[in-house]
Structure formats: structure tokens, C-alpha cells
Amino acid sequence: MRGGFAAVALLVACGRAEPQATPQRPLVLRTIPAGDSLRLELMAAPGWKINARLKPVLEAAAGGLIRFDSPVLTPDSAYFAAAPVAVVAARAASVRGTLRASVCAVGEAVCRVVVVEVSER
Numbered sequence: 001m002r003g004g005f006a007a008v009a010l011l012v013a014c015g016r017a018e019p020q021a022t023p024q025r026p027l028v029l030r031t032i033p034a035g036d037s038l039r040l041e042l043m044a045a046p047g048w049k050i051n052a053r054l055k056p057v058l059e060a061a062a063g064g065l066i067r068f069d070s071p072v073l074t075p076d077s078a079y080f081a082a083a084p085v086a087v088v089a090a091r092a093a094s095v096r097g098t099l100r101a102s103v104c105a106v107g108e109a110v111c112r113v114v115v116v117e118v119s120e121r
Contacts, residue, residue, distance in 0.1 A: 025045060026044060026045045026048040026103045027042060027043065027044060027045070027050070027101060027103060027114060027116070028042075028043045028045075029041070029042055029043075029095075029099065029118060030042075030043060031095060036089070037088065038087070038088050038089070039085055039087050040058070040066065040068070040085060040086045040087070040088065040095065041083045041084075041085050042056055042068050042083055042101065044080075044083075047106050048103050048104065048105055048106065049079040049080070049103065049105075049106060050079060050101060050103055051078065051079060051101070051102035051103065051104060051111045052070075052073050052077060052078060052080045053077075053078055053102075054102040054111075054113075055069055055084065056068040056084055056099065056100065056101035057100050057101075058086065058097050058098070058099045058118065059097045059098045059099075059100070060096065061096040061097045061098075062096070062097075066086045066097070068085060068086045069084055069085070069086075070082045070083060070084040070085060079104070095118055096118060096119050097118055098115060098116070098117055098118070099114075099115070099116045099117075099118050101113070102114070
């Protein structure tokens with residue numbers, strides 16, 4: 001894992017026990033079937049916020065960018081107030097690539113960029 005924040009781990013869940021975000025794991029990526037698409041939802045652990053000014057992106061291993069967003073932001077528009085989501089074609093056999101997101105611990109003035117390799121088959 002890169003990015004200088006070794007305590008970060010990312011889990012991808014699809015049809016198994018729901019992963020839990022923790023202070024050691026500030027982000028969890030959930031995959032949810034949605035008709036003919038796959039909904040990707042990025043959840044923050046309690047005590048963490050996802051920076052909305054530097055929106056999360058998954059650089060797909062097959063090429064292309066999958067961008068996460070949410071219309072619900074904090075009053076200052078700095079953080080997501082609801083989980084940012086992305087929707088991809090369900091025909092994709094797996095979610096693979098590099099996730100980049102900026103997370104901030106509540107009470108800290110500086111966010112951390114998290115870079116995590118995602119591999120879900």
C-alpha cells in the first residue's frame with residue numbers, strides 16, 4: 001500500500017458479511033447490485049470525513065476513471081454529508097484498480113490522501 005498512511009485498509013463487500021469502518025480503517029468500499037448496474041459506495045468510519053473538494057476516484061485497472069460524488073455536502077461544501085457513490089455497468093466481472101481519496105479525522109485541519117489497491121472478483 002502506498003500513500004504514507006499504513007493503518008488504512010479497504011474492503012470490498014459483495015454478497016458477504018458487511019465490512020466495518022474503524023479508526024484503523026477510515027474507509028470501506030461497498031458494492032451493491034442495482035438493476036443492470038453496480039453501485040459503489042464509499043463509507044467513512046466514525047470520527048472521519050471524506051473530503052468533497054478532492055473527490056474520490058477509482059482508477060480502473062482496465063483503464064478509465066470511476067468518480068465518486070454525492071449531492072449532500074456539509075454546509076461549507078468541504079466534506080460529504082452522505083456517502084459518495086459511483087455507478088458502473090454490472091457486466092464488469094470485478095472491481096479492480098487504485099482508489100484515491102482524501103480523508104480527514106474530525107478535529108484535524110489537514111486531510112490525508114489515501115491510496116489503496118482494490119481487487120474484488
